[in-house]
Amino acid sequence: MSSHGTFGxxxxxxxxxxxxxVHGWMREHYPVEFIDSITEPGMDAWINNMTPEQRAWVKRKIEISTKGHGSRVITVVGHDECAGNPVEPHQHHIESLRGAQIVREILAELGVLDAEVIPIWAQIKNGTWVAEKIS
Ligand SMILES: [Zn+2]
Structure with a gap:
């Protein structure tokens, strides 16, 4: 493990x-200090529609986070009120689940076989943004 902290x-x-x-949820549920964040607008849809070049770049970022920082917990997230992917919650859930599978394939290609990949839904509840696991 790297000396500069525990990453998700x-x-x-x-x-x-x-x-x-999601940063809060991950710190609450896993022993992680810092959360590397790979982002695009509407990432749940984006990751399901990557060009080969975009996939290679995401793969490189996942490699840095897992092999450089030692991250072994990875969330794939859709959220409510998403300006980048304005679809119904059910569609976000489907895309996050499929996105998680794509990330598992990338991890297998990288030889990272011991990471947990978790699809997540984020929404506002009682005035606060919260995250929950999609099953
Ligand atoms: Zn969004």
């Missing part, structure tokens, strides 16, 4: 509300 990874929207909710 989120593959998430660029939306600060979703990042806020």
């Amino acid at each position: 990874t989120t593959i998430n929207c660029m939306d600060g509300r979703s990042l806020f909710a």
Whole structure:
């Protein structure tokens, strides 16, 4: 393990509300200090529609986070009120689940076989942005 802290990874929207909710959820549920954040607007849709070049660049970022920082917990996130991917919650869930599978394939290609990949849904509840696991 690296000496500069314990890392997790989120593959998430660029939306600060979703990042806020998921960073908190990850720190609460896993022994992680710092969350590497790989973002695009509407990332849950984006990751399902990558060009080969975009996939290679995401793969490189996942490699840095897992091999450089030692991250072994990776969330794939969709969120409510997403300006980059304005679809119904059910569609976000489908895309996050499929996105998680794509990330597992990338991890297998990288030879990282012991990482946990978790699809997540973030939404506002009682005035606060919160995250929950999608099953
Ligand atoms: Zn968004």
